[in-house]
Amino acid sequence: MTSLTIAKALNEGLRAAMERDPKVLLMGEDIGKLGGVFRVTDGLQKDFGEDRVFDTPLAESGIIGTAIGLALRGYRPVCEIQFDGFIYPAYDQIVSQLAKIHARSKGSVKMPVTIRVPFGGGIGAVEHHSESPEAYFAHTAGLKVVACSNPLDAHFMIQQAIASDDPVMFFEPKRRYWEKAEVDVTASPGPLWQARVVREGTDATLIAYGPMVRTCLDAATAAEQDGRSLEVVDLRSLSPLDYPTVFASVRRTRRAVVVHEAPSFVGMGAEIAARLSEELYYEMEAPVLRVTGFDTPYPPSRLEEDFLPDLDRVLHAVDRSMGY
């Protein structure tokens, strides 16, 4: 067991993946000498060489487009998009090319491309550095979308994503990069696509992923003082979404609150609420509530604490849910 930050756990995960398979390549802007703006690739170019860890020209469509070509050549590219808000120039290559090539070729071409995206707010950044674009990709058939929330998952999920023969959008909770936990790197992880109950409770289920898992755990701890027992489900995978785990939890608690930073309108929370409402129609005591970023562009950072769901807003929603 070693104590690792999420950033370091990812770094070690990338290292392990590269050691295991010589076809794994890391590519992106400033990932070499600099180690990426978040240092997630720190030291990897030094150890694996500039052939396997390389800085690209400044063009996101180029990054994903050439990664597709490299995958066709048998490589397993891991692309870093520097910040969430800079993924859009690559949108066509992701949703029209990468996502569809497996289906287009009737399975004859695999696309083992991982796209790492530091996402979400809370770091006091300027515009475009705090976005949560996951719903766009979850709505896209052919992509898999995951988000890690803690060092252990970070370490294993990145390796599993790289090992996947499908393209994986890998969302990293940038404001949690420096949070630490003990990681047993020798553990054997469960399936990548499985959600996990990260805290058990009986009164309501908080459903979250990425940076909001910590927020929900904190909310659950706070709720305990008020004698309220909240269960927290970390989705881990957004697409495919592990509904059996979510259903099982909500069947027990009969109440659900979905929490994410992205705006609510046509967001992940909408999908989860719609599905839960349908499948657990006779079993819930309250409608699924959503606690999300507002349906505005991400605001200037002096307002981000207002924009982002926090412990109080989560608990407020739990109160509302209990009121039904």
Added chain:
Amino acid sequence: MTSLTIAKALNEGLRAAMERDPKVLLMGEDIGKLGGVFRVTDGLQKDFGEDRVFDTPLAESGIIGTAIGLALRGYRPVCEIQFDGFIYPAYDQIVSQLAKIHARSKGSVKMPVTIRVPFGGGIGAVEHHSESPEAYFAHTAGLKVVACSNPLDAHFMIQQAIASDDPVMFFEPKRRYWEKAEVDVTASPGPLWQARVVREGTDATLIAYGPMVRTCLDAATAAEQDGRSLEVVDLRSLSPLDYPTVFASVRRTRRAVVVHEAPSFVGMGAEIAARLSEELYYEMEAPVLRVTGFDTPYPPSRLEEDFLPDLDRVLHAVDRSMGY
């Protein structure tokens, strides 16, 4: 009253908008001499000149990016994207630039840009020509998203979209372009953002937009034979979404089925189901059901009738709803 197809109604609407305001420009690929691949801009270059109706280089990011600059200069550009599947190269310009400029500038810069997108399937086309990308844009704060379903709306909604000082994604139901109806071009239309009950009924509400409105109306007619009375709501505007009209309908019928061609996962149907489930929690007799395209890439066109919701699948869902 004249009998017009949707394509012609749009053409006349564009003409009226251009006559009204000399700042209105049409731009896009092949919209000039050719009149666009669907002839929606037929004859407009001839009548308004190449200065106001112009063919662009083949680059969608360029189309939207330069439209933003033209808007900054006081113009009201109406951009045609040739097919739904070709909008993604412009994604950054749409979601990171166009959508945010008004907020970024605290309202000092208006962005009266209309983006016309022929969307949806059913025309036997090859890949990328049958997509329904509306959810991506509806999830994006700062954009307005509308879809017309009939000639009358086509005629007025396009004019209203152009007159709007906000950017509007204007989705046109390509497989319905040649459907005809009587249009009174002297009528005064209601607000652009309002949904409309296009058929009254009492047993359940079908909620649709664009090409699926016709499908739902046909389903409602067919259901009548079975003694079932279905109400049909045409959303017209997806963002903002006119929930009051939807709520009022579903309060009456107590059952709702949302129908769209786009995949279900994190689609428009999810949003509507989530919101209805929350707001009408005590008032509905069944969960909101979704009838949608499958969560696959749009299939080769020989399979599109399987992929696309049709009358039977809609009625099947109504049956399921009535079963609760």
Added chain:
Amino acid sequence: MTLPATAAPPAAAPETTPVATSTSAGPELVQLLTPEGERVSHPDYDVDLTDDEYRALYRDLVLVRRIDVEATALQRQGELGIWAALLGQEAAQVGSGRAMRAQDFAFPTYREHGVAWCRGVDPLKLLGLFRGASNGGWDPQEKRFNLYTIVIGSQTLHATGYAMGIVKDGAVGSDDGEAAIAYFGDGASSQGDVNEAFVWASVYNAPVVFFCQNNQWGISTPTDHQTRIPLYLRAQGFGFPGVRVDGNDVLASYAVTRKALDDARNGQGPTLIEAFTYRMGAHTTSDDPTRYRLASELEAWKLKDPLERMRSFLYKQQLVDADFFGQLDADADALAARIRKGCLEMPDPDPLSMFDDVYDEITPLLEQQRATYEAYLSGFAGEGHS
């Protein structure tokens, strides 16, 4: 020091009605065969083919055109949803396609039927795509010919990435080296992706050839709406060589592509080839070119027909006789008949196949949708997703 524009700005503002596109390509055009079928020499390029090879090239041209004609007819009869004809571009495609060596990899758009032919892709696979029965259906790795790519320009980055992989594999730097070739059109040259591909290919010195078929039109848009200088000059801005070849001359297309591919495989990096040619038909069977171009333009280009000039050459060189043409006609007829039959008999795909290859392993959601739809199809109302 100011760099002078390589061409003067257009005299007329570009928003005025474009004049008919150019039928003359300028002196920079590499040509080995005149429109009259005269063999001419060029200081930098030459071919030295056997008689069989010359005949084989002509055979390719004829068969490829026949495939195209047959497909167009099938579309007219409602058997295909649409067809994008290569009519007029046979020489550019056969020349470049035959210039590829076995180990090279091609990245086509949607009109490269002639290149597909050279790579051994069954024409029926192409028809299957335009019929809506598949999105291609050949194995790109096996044919070393990628699937058709319809989003304009995107395949140029795939080719460049593939070529970067060639370098990583050490499969560059000798005559056995590998190379990639990306096909795209004059219209595509405006796309960001294509220009990013130029950046990447030059920075990584990737073994990729950019083969631009300038057929003078992007649907209804003439090339002067995409660029104000000849397209092969675009490469100058990125620091690699550009060359304009007569795309209606199969020998020149062969020679120029062969050299560019060999340069690439030998570690010399990318080349941009502009094959100056003409789309003699409509953009696709859905298109009506009479709305935007003059009949006289087509007439002028007919005089440069790629088949005619090779035919004249073969005649003049006395490489062919009536038997040759008789046999070729018979072969073309047989090919057309096979295609027609195959198309008419082509089964629709199984609806449930839609769910199968979205992911490497089917997801629970798709499994459920598949099962529900299967039940629905067999008349049993399933539960769940309707």
Added chain:
Amino acid sequence: MTLPATAAPPAAAPETTPVATSTSAGPELVQLLTPEGERVSHPDYDVDLTDDEYRALYRDLVLVRRIDVEATALQRQGELGIWAALLGQEAAQVGSGRAMRAQDFAFPTYREHGVAWCRGVDPLKLLGLFRGASNGGWDPQEKRFNLYTIVIGSQTLHATGYAMGIVKDGAVGSDDGEAAIAYFGDGASSQGDVNEAFVWASVYNAPVVFFCQNNQWGISTPTDHQTRIPLYLRAQGFGFPGVRVDGNDVLASYAVTRKALDDARNGQGPTLIEAFTYRMGAHTTSDDPTRYRLASELEAWKLKDPLERMRSFLYKQQLVDADFFGQLDADADALAARIRKGCLEMPDPDPLSMFDDVYDEITPLLEQQRATYEAYLSGFAGEGHS
């Protein structure tokens, strides 16, 4: 005819460790003032400014650097979230900014504090952005200076579209004509958008100047990872002029930009200017350049400091005296003090303002979210969205 590459392919494969970026720009560099402050002549460019104007340019350089230094300090003290310093690029920015005429419109990235200064944007507005109090806050139309644009390259298309609008308005073709100027970096040159802007600007012959500050780095990535030939040559591929100017020479930057803008306003279309300069500081206050570049490189560039050479020039020309410098120092101090005070006193925006300008008219959803959040803030649990 094969077009030879304008530069030989890189000798080393690009994936090897890049050498330190070049400090010498080659003979094509337009220079009017040597690093030692000697006035030199150039066949194509000249300036003829009054003594007051020379002094004013120097004053700009000093004040702009002072703003930058103060902002960096404020960031260090936690008052700004981040700051992107212009240190080293003052001459390129002040030269080009002052070359603009009143009617011209600038499209900056995020580092154009010197241009903002020339356009009369209050530096506090810039600080407000980096503090997170706004995304800018000046009126682009009033200042004829667009808001900062952070998504690399996207503003080049906005500038081009704006310039197309100038043509449509007939505001081109004379000395009173208007022009747009788009700022971007060496890294940005790789983006599809920038190259599309080149396509559009050339095809429409738009009055836009592309001003690329090649400061040798895009964060940690040296320019040779973005291009293998000098960047000003990119314009060749699109058929318009490119010029490389000494970006540390305020006079040359002024002269070259003035000419390009005047050409544009007169209907000559676009020009690409590569201002060869150096980012003397970190990419932003979050960056640590010691991880990727050598201290010696910075030392070499310090000898070309844009302020020093103008200062020497003024001395040599005897245009200044101790009083001038005394007054300038006092002015700079006052400016810095004002900025510091303004920054410390800058109020946070009203949280509810978040909802107000998303649309021209607030939507029901936002109205509801606003009302709910207002109630929430005031301690009353509202209904609806939490």
